[in-house]
Amino acid sequence: MVRNSTPRVSLLSVFFVLLLASFSLYGPSMVSTSQLNLSINPSAVVIKVGDNATVSLTLTTPLVARLVCFGEEGFPSSGFILTFLPQCTVTEEQPVNTELIVEATPAAAPQNFTALIQATIGNLTTSAPLTVTVVPAIPPWIPWAGMLLFFVVIGAALFVKPRKSKSKGKGKMGR
DSSP states (O other), X not given: OOOOOHHHHHHHHHHHHHXXXXXXXXXXXXXXXXXXXXXXXXXXXXXXXXXXXXXXXXXXXXXXXXXXXXXXXXXXXXXXXXXXXXXXXXXXXXXXXXXXXXXXXXXXXXXXXXXXXXXXXXTEEEEEEEEEXXXXXXXTHHHHHHHHHHHHHHHHHHHOOOXXXXXXXXXXXXX
């Protein structure tokens, strides 16, 4: 007895074609992180202690009607306040734009580092580097000038002796 397996093979191949089509239509599993593109403008900022900088983020993606959230990795644990406006949004329009405000608090000592700004859609994440340079709020020569002035005044007080005034006083005339 020889059975004809053609209907089974045909039915199985139709099933696999429909299965592959459903993945490409309904899930981000067929989209790779290379199709997500996050750009940062400017890609490097210089911030004075106590000041802030605004960075524009632009995400292009083939996925529509998906929730995208922005985050960071690599900022120091203290000294910075990061605000994403908005932090999460739906990808209804292309490209997706948001702003990042980076504030260097007084706890942020002068430093230089590179952090990653991230955009996440479902289980896909893409990132772009942001270089941050923190500089002192006042120029470094001002404290040195103040110390120099202090030592000049102290030195003058110690080494310069006051002059005694020579006043010609006329005595009282007796009458």
